[in-house]
Amino acid sequence: MLEVVDIKKKYGKKEVLKGVTFTVDKGDFLGVIGKNGAGKTTLTNIICKLVNQDSGNITYGFNENEIYKKIGVQTQSGDFDDRLKVDDMCTLWRKIYKLDQSEVEELLKRFDLIEVRKQYIKTLSGGQKQKLNILLCLLNDPELLILDELTTSLDAISRHEMRKYLKQLNEQGRTIIMVSHYMDEVEELCNKVVVLKDGEVEQTTTPKALVGTKFNSLQDYFVESV
Secondary structure, eight states: OOOEEEEEEEEEEEEEEEEEEEEOOOOEEEEEETTSSHHHHHHHHHTTTTOOOOOEEEEESOOGGGGGHHEEEOOOSOOTTTTTHHHHHHHHHHHTTOOOOOHHHHHHTTTOOOGGTTSSSGGGGGHHHHHHHHHHHTTTTOOOEEEETTTOOOOHHHHHHHHHHHHHHHHTOOOEEEEOHHHHHHHOOSSEEEEETTEEEEEEEHHHHHTTTTSSOOGGGGGOOO
């Protein structure tokens, strides 16, 4: 599905990525973890072609020219035009992807956004904006989902429901790459983990194997940088 080979990226003199290499097989649920500043968001932005790498290559398991038909991207910022309402944004996306309204309605119900569909996006809570974010990235029925801290801002119940839904998507064959700061989320959902440290891949392993190594817990990778 995806092969990342020796990706490097600098911003000024700062080396953000120093030669990142890993593979994602079809059907994987890959967790990308690491402390703040490890390069996680830069890496996902490069995979999505939102940012260009300085060197290295990415090979996609589909026609690269159709990347935005094949992937769904939920970015960390989730910025929206505050002048739009939820329905306006859904209508725009529906027309871009030439979808039937019933497909939008199904996702609005699933993510509990029916009651706020007429509201301006600026009035939504952080959790509601995150739900809208994931809804929009699913509208094109992507083969590959790329999620950057999806469950941030969600309350405990919504986070549980979102995890359940993502597990179902993965079980149905959807390949998912997820940046996360929640240890239990990675252990529950992911079959593979890429550990980033200071812009490099420290190891690629499984959550179970990682916990069983010299590291006492995945928590070692979720502590904020100081």
